[in-house]
Amino acid sequence: xxxxxxxxxxxxxxxxxxxxxxxxxxxxxxxxxxxxxxxxxxxxxxxxxxxxxxxxxxxxxxxxxxxxxxxxxxxxxxxxxxxxxxxxxxxxxxxxxxxxxxxxxxxxxxxxxxxxxxxxxxxxxxxxxxxxxxxxxxxxxxxxxxxxxxxxxxxxxxxxxxxxxxxxxxxxxxxxxxxxxxxxxxxxxxxxxxxxxxxxxxxxxxxxxxxxxxxxxxxxxxxxxxxxxxxxxxxxxxxxxxxxxxxxxxxxxxxxxxxxxxxxxxxxxxxxxxxxxxxxxxxxxxxxxxxxxxxxxxxxxxxxxxxxxxxxxxxxxxxxxxxxxxxxxxxxxxxxxxxxxxxxxxxxxxxxxxxxxxxxxxxxxxxxxxxxxxxxxxxxxxxxxxxxxxxxxxxxxxxxxxxxxxxxxxxxxxxxxxxxxxxxxxxxxxxxxxxxxxxxxxxxxxxxxxxxxxxxxxxxxxxxxxxxxxxxxxxxxxxxxxxxxxxxxxxxxxxxxxxxxxxxxxxxxxxxxxxxxxxxxxxxxxxxxxxxxxxxxxxxxxxxxxxxxxxxxxxxxxxxxxxxxxxxxxxxxxxxxxxxxxxxxxxxxxxxxxxxxxxxxxxxxxxxxxxxxxxxxxxxxxxxxxxxxxxxxxxxxxxxxxxxxxxxxxxxxxxxxxxxxxxxxxxxxxxxxxxxxxxxxxxxxxxx
Amino acid sequence: xxxxxxxxxxxxxxxxxxxxxxxxxxxxxxxxxxxxxxxxxxxxxxxxxxxxxxxxxxxxxxxxxxxxxxxxxxxxxxxxxxxxxxxxxxxxxxxxxxxxxxxxxxxxxxxxxxxxxxx
Numbered sequence: 106x107x108x109x110x111x112x113x114x115x116x117x118x119x120x121x122x123x124x125x126x127x128x129x130x131x132x133x134x135x136x137x138x139x140x141x142x143x144x145x146x147x148x149x150x151x152x153x154x155x156x157x158x159x160x161x162x163x164x165x166x167x168x169x170x171x172x173x174x175x176x177x178x179x180x181x182x183x184x185x186x187x188x189x190x191x192x193x194x195x196x197x198x199x200x201x202x203x204x205x206x207x208x209x210x211x212x213x214x215x216x217x218x219x220x221x222x223x224x225x226x227x228x229x230x231x232x233x234x235x236x237x238x239x240x241x242x243x244x245x246x247x248x249x250x251x252x253x254x255x256x257x258x259x260x261x262x263x264x265x266x267x268x269x270x271x272x273x274x275x276x277x278x279x280x281x282x283x284x285x286x287x288x289x290x291x292x293x294x295x296x297x298x299x300x301x302x303x304x305x306x307x308x309x310x311x312x313x314x315x316x317x318x319x320x321x322x323x324x325x326x327x328x329x330x331x332x333x334x335x336x337x338x339x340x341x342x343x344x345x346x347x348x349x350x351x352x353x354x355x356x357x358x359x360x361x362x363x364x365x366x367x368x369x370x371x372x373x374x375x376x377x378x379x380x381x382x383x384x385x386x387x388x389x390x391x392x393x394x395x396x397x398x399x400x401x402x403x404x405x406x407x408x409x410x411x412x413x414x415x416x417x418x419x420x421x422x423x424x425x426x427x428x429x430x431x432x433x434x435x436x437x438x439x440x441x442x443x444x445x446x447x448x449x450x451x452x453x454x455x456x457x458x459x460x461x462x463x464x465x466x467x468x469x470x471x472x473x474x475x476x477x478x479x480x481x482x483x484x485x486x487x488x489x490x491x492x493x494x495x496x497x498x499x500x501x502x503x504x505x506x507x508x509x510x511x512x513x514x515x516x517x518x519x520x521x522x523x524x525x526x527x528x529x530x531x532x533x534x535x536x537x538x539x540x541x542x543x544x545x546x547x548x549x550x551x552x553x554x555x556x557x558x559x560x561x562x563x564x565x566x567x568x569x570x571x572x573x574x575x576x577x578x579x580x581x582x583x584x585x586x587x588x589x590x591x592x593x594x595x596x597x598x599x600x601x602x603x604x605x606x607x608x609x610x611x612x613x614x615x616x617x618x619x620x621x622x623x624x625x626x627x628x629x630x631x632x633x634x635x636x637x638x639x640x641x642x643x644x645x646x647x648x649x650x651x652x653x654x655x656x657x658x659x660x661x662x663x664x665x666x667x668x669x670x671x672x673x674x675x676x677x678x679x680x681x682x683x684x685x686x687x688x689x690x691x692x693x694x695x696x697x698x699x700x701x702x703x704x705x706x707x708x709x710x711x712x713x714x715x716x717x718x719x720x721x722x723x724x725x726x727x728x729x730x731x732x733x734x735x736x737x738x739x740x741x742x743x744x745x746x747x748x749x750x751x752x753x754x755x756x757x758x759x760x761x762x763x764x765x766x767x768x769x770x771x772x773x774x775x776x777x778x779x780x781x782x783x784x785x786x787x788x789x790x791x792x793x
Numbered sequence: 794x795x796x797x798x799x800x801x802x803x804x805x806x807x808x809x810x811x812x813x814x815x816x817x818x819x820x821x822x823x824x825x826x827x828x829x830x831x832x833x834x835x836x837x838x839x840x841x842x843x844x845x846x847x848x849x850x851x852x853x854x855x856x857x858x859x860x861x862x863x864x865x866x867x868x869x870x871x872x873x874x875x876x877x878x879x880x881x882x883x884x885x886x887x888x889x890x891x892x893x894x895x896x897x898x899x900x901x902x903x904x905x906x907x908x909x910x911x912x
Contacts, residue, residue, distance in 0.1 A: 172882050177875040278882030318857075325861040326854060352887040680902075688910040 156317050158330055160310030161567075162273055162294055163339035165287060165301075167348040168381075168562060172278065174287055174301070174393075176294070176339075179274045180232035182223040184267035186214050191262070198242075199267075202234035203227070223267065225292055226274050235269060275301075277393045283351050285406045286385050286560075289393035298396075298404045300342065300561070303507045307564050307572070310339035338567035345381035345562050350374055353680045354384035358655070361673035362388045365638075365660035371408050371539045372673070374681060377547035377643060377652045379577035380556030383681070385540075409504060412512040412536035413656060416623030416666070418641045419532030420477040422545060424469055425592045426492030427484045429553075429584040435466045435591055439476045446475040452524040454478050454531075470598040472605050472620060474531040481530025486517045489529065493517075495583040496545040497555055498537050504558040505575070512537040532623060543654045545583075546641050550593065550617070550649035552586035554579050570777050573741065593617045597646040609640055609671035611679030613689020617649070618642020618674065620666035625659065635659050638669035644678045650687055653677055741776035742769045742788055750788055759784050767792035 136144065162176035182203065189195060196211035203210065203224045213223050227235065243264050273294040277287065288299020296305035313336055318327040354372045362370045367388075374384040391403040405411075427433045444459030456473050468476030481489060493499065499514030513536040517526050528534045537545075540558055548555035557578040564573040584592075596617035599606045605620040621639035624631040638657040643649035655670040655677070663669050683689070742750045750769050754761050759780065764787065771789040774781055883889070894900040 171885075172878060175875055175879050175882070177879065178872050276879045278879050279886045280883075280888065282886070282888070317861075324858070325865075327857045328861045328864060331864060349887060356891075683908070688908065 152318055152320070152326075154317055154319050155314045156325075156328075156330070158313045158315050158333055158337050159271065159273060160294070160312050160337045160339060162275065162290070162310060163308035163341040163567070165308070165342045165344065167344055167346050167351070168383075169347065170343065171348050173283060173344070173346075173348065175276050175278065176273050176290075177276065178271040179229075180227045180235070180269040181225040181272045182227060182235055182267065183270055184214060184221050184223050185219060185265070186216055186221055187219060188263045188266035189214060195267075198238065199223070199235070202238050203231055225272060227269075232269060239268065275393075279348065279352075280394065281390045281392045282348060282355065283346060283385070284390050284393045285387055285404065286346070286408075287393055288404070288406075289396040299393075299406060300344075300506070303505060304342055304561070304564070308339040308342060311336045313337050335567075340564045340566050340572050342561055343563045343565060345383065345559050346385070347383045347684075349684050350681045351384040351386065353684070354386040354677050355388075355390065357673050357676040357680070358386050359388050360676075361655075361657060361669070365657060365662060365669050367657045367661065367669075368659040369407075370658055370673075371411075371413075371654070371656040372677065373408055373539050373543040373654045374677065375543050375547055375558070375652050377550035377556070377649050380544065380547060380559045381562070381577065382540075382543075382558055382560050383651070384677075385560075405508065406506065408539040409506050410508050410510050410538070412510045412538050412541075413637050413658075414535065414623035414626070415532040415537050415542060416621035416637065416639055417472045417474070417477075417532055418542070418619045418621030418639045418666070419535065419537075420469060420472065420530070421549065421592060421596060421619045421641075422492065422496055422498075423477055423481050423484065423489070423530040424465060424595070425549060425584050425588060426488060426495075427480045428465070428591060429492070429588040430484060430488045432484050432488070433465050433480055435464065435595060437465050438462045439465070439468060439479045441468075441473045441475045444475070446478065448478075448523055448527055451522065451527075454527070466595045466598060469595045469619065470601075470604045472599075477531040478527045481527055484530075486520075486526055489526075490517045492583070493529075493535075495555070495581065496548060497541055497580065498535070498545065502538075502540055502544050502558050503578070503580070504540060505561050509540075510538050512541055532621060539654050539656055542641060543652060546643065546654060547652045548583045549589050549596075550643035550652050551589070553582050553584040553589040555581050555583050570738070572777065593643065593646055593649070596642070600642070600646075605665070605667040606640060606642070606671050608667055609642055609674045609678075611644070611675045611682070611689065613691065614644055614678065614682060614687075615646040616642045616644045616674075616678065617646035618671075620671060622665050636664040638664055638666045640666045640670035640674045642674055642678070644682060645687070650685065651678065651681060653681075739772070739774045739776055739778045739780060739786070742772050743776070745769045747788075747790060754786065759786055761785070762787045763790065764788070765790040765792075 159178070164172050164176070165174040167173055182199075186192070192214040193211055196214055197207045200207040200210045205224065210223065213221055224231075246262055246264050249262070272292075275290040275294070277284065277289075286299055288301040288303075289297055290301050291297040295309060296302035301308070313333040315328060315330040315333055317325045317329065320326050354374055358370045358372045361367075370386075370388045372384065372386045373382065375382045385406070385408050387407050389403060391399040396404070424433075428435065440462050441456060441460035443461060444456040446454045448454065454474050456475050458471070460467075460471055460473050460476070463471060463473055463476050465476075465480065467473075468480065484492075493514055499512055501509055501511060515525060515529070515534060517529060520526055525534050544555060544558055557580050559575055559577055561575055563571055563575060566572050594617070596619055597615060598604055599619055600610045600616040601607070606616070606618050609618050609620075610616045619641055621637075621641070623637040623639065624633070625635040625637060626632070627635060636659065638660050639655065641652075641654045643652045653674055655674045657669045657673070660669045679689070740753055742753065745753070746768060747763055747766070751761060751763075762785065767790045769788050770791050773787045
């Protein structure tokens with residue numbers, strides 16, 4: 106019996122234990138597999154939290170990597186008005202910290218909205234004052250809560266009713282320097298105007314969310330933020346602008362505008378051989394740090410968005426076209442009708458000074474409208490149209506900037522008005538932008554090769570890796586190199602004694618340029634009191650380093666380009682050349698005596714001359730000007746032809762496997778990756 | 794064998810007992826020093842392993858806290874550096890330098906004849 110009882114007890118205990126362990130196992134299965142996902146989710150909600158990561162906007166650098174625009178984080182004060190019990194008292198206490206009136210703060214806090222910005226972008230002092238006040242406020246809340254727990258209930262304020270949050274803020278430390286060109290960012294950190302807007306996709310960065318593990322007090326235990334750094338950091342822009350030359354240009358333009366009590370002015374400084382824009386200035390300008398203080402008229406970069414009549418400066422293009430088409434020679438003479446030339450019944454053209462017979466070179470030097478009109482007539486509408494397009498007038502220049510104005514170039518071929526067709530020859534009835542003028546002038550100074558304007562040199566990421574590179578791009582050979590050299594020699598005479606632009610020459614340098622004065626169009630007619638004064642030129646005349654365009658809007662007291670714009674040109678050119686290391690020569694080149702006539706005789710008559718397409722770019726130009734350096738990383742080949750891609754890679758000794766045809770759209774290794782160890786890569790091409 | 798022996802001794806004692814309320818003396822199992830030593834070592838290793846695991850987890854958590862704090866500090870320093878760059882660029886702005894040179898130090902740009910190129 107006893108044995109049996111013991112056995113029964115043992116069995117009972119075993120059963121009990123078995124049931125106990127079974128219950129545990131069942132509970133484990135329940136927790137793990139049945140309630141598991143729900144519980145896991147619940148737990149994750151407790152210890153995991155999404156934290157927004159604000160993007161860091163990339164900087165904008167000049168060509169020497171001086172920062173022109175930088176972003177930092179500053180504090181902004183936000184509030185949830187519905188959580189605030191005593192708004193009046195809080196407004197009174199907060200107002201001195203924010204530098205606002207209590208009424209203004211109260212007005213914001215009284216709004217019936219779940220969330221309000223009390224004040225954005227606080228100064229460091231204001232942020233510190235608010236932080237100090239908030240700490241004190243939180244202590245008072247704690248005390249009130251303790252009292253409430255003892256039974257003294259009342260409307261309790263909440264600690265999260267107002268607080269500081271970080272926000273990006275854009276700074277332009279050089280203030281107005283290149284302001285209209287750079288543009289500005291809005292309060293949310295997005296580019297709103299200028300380059301800031303055009304390249305916003307690159308420099309804004311990407312807002313991300315980081316899944317952080319937090320403890321019971323809400324402190325971050327483990328953060329995944331660092332892994333997202335590459336994506337949140339915006340890329341940096343490297344411009345072709347040189348801040349010193351930009352400063353010189355802005356300063357001298359401002360001085361000139363002030364001197365002549367003008368409405369405004371424009372100036373562009375560029376390198377003719379590469380199309381790089383070293384300075385782009387305008388008056389009036391604005392400070393992008395305080396963009397909200399200016400009207401919208403100030404925001405646009407008028408060197409790109411405003412087209413003006415070029416006036417007599419346009420004669421150089423008419424004469425260049427006539428010389429290149431071999432319609433005239435520099436020594437051909439034209440009678441300038443003693444200052445008054447009637448074109449049948451169409452109208453009468455006047456010269457400022459009466460001239461008799463002038464050579465083509467003298468037409469440029471003396472700036473004769475009648476001489477230019479006669480050359481234009483001899484050139485013919487068809488060729489004129491051909492060369493206008495060749496120089497890029499009436500078309501986009503391809504500058505990386507939004508809102509470019511194409512200018513107004515009438516269709517000379519279909520225009521029935523003879524006077525309209527003739528006046529184009531000396532720059533009336535046509536409008537062009539300062540940037541178009543600079544590029545066309547650059548073509549003249551670059552042996553006839555028109556370059557695409559280069560404003561942004563490269564985009565680099567936050568670690569300095571090149572994301573995108575902009576190379577100098579030749580557009581076309583507009584005129585023959587010999588014609589360009591002849592034109593430069595003619596334009597040099599303009600700045601020599603007897604010419605209209607003698608004021609444009611900085612001491613110790615030579616300048617090839619052209620003056621211009623254009624009536625402004627007011628309503629639908631030419632104004633008799635409002636003018637543009639222009640000077641365009643290249644320095645030094647023999648081997649141009651800089652091509653500069655200066656336009657003064659509505660000068661008072663004097664109107665001629667040689668008087669108003671040429672001195673501004675002189676100051677900009679002299680200082681910029683010295684800064685670039687081209688020092689003035691004590692004995693600059695001797696004055697031009699005669700313009701050499703090229704051996705090729707001109708065509709017999711314009712009608713007989715067959716219009717040929719603009720000559721292709723000489724093969725020697727591209728590699729000489731844009732020879733790539735040794736490659737260290739994979740270049741971005743997207744958009745390149747097979748021939749171009751192979752040429753680039755073969756320079757680095759890389760063999761590429763080609764798939765498809767057309768333009769490259771994919772490559773392995775990716776752009777910016779280290780060069781492949783086996784010196785082989787794959788490029789896929791496709792047709793559009 | 795040993796268990797059968799223990800069981801038979803127990804039964805004998807139960808059968809030999811004068812009544813059921815009499816206290817029985819059970820023989821103690823002789824585990825031996827070797828077995829005891831193994832158990833102690835095993836337990837110690839188990840406890841130590843547990844301690845190491847817990848310690849490593851505590852260390853990981855501590856380091857995670859430190860990493861988070863340092864990353865925040867890095868971000869703040871980074872932002873501070875950006876602010877200093879703004880200040881530096883502002884102080885180096887050509888407009889300011891020229892104004893200082895002209896107004897404070899009575900300097901003026903050199904004339905062309907005053908510049909001597911030493912190359």
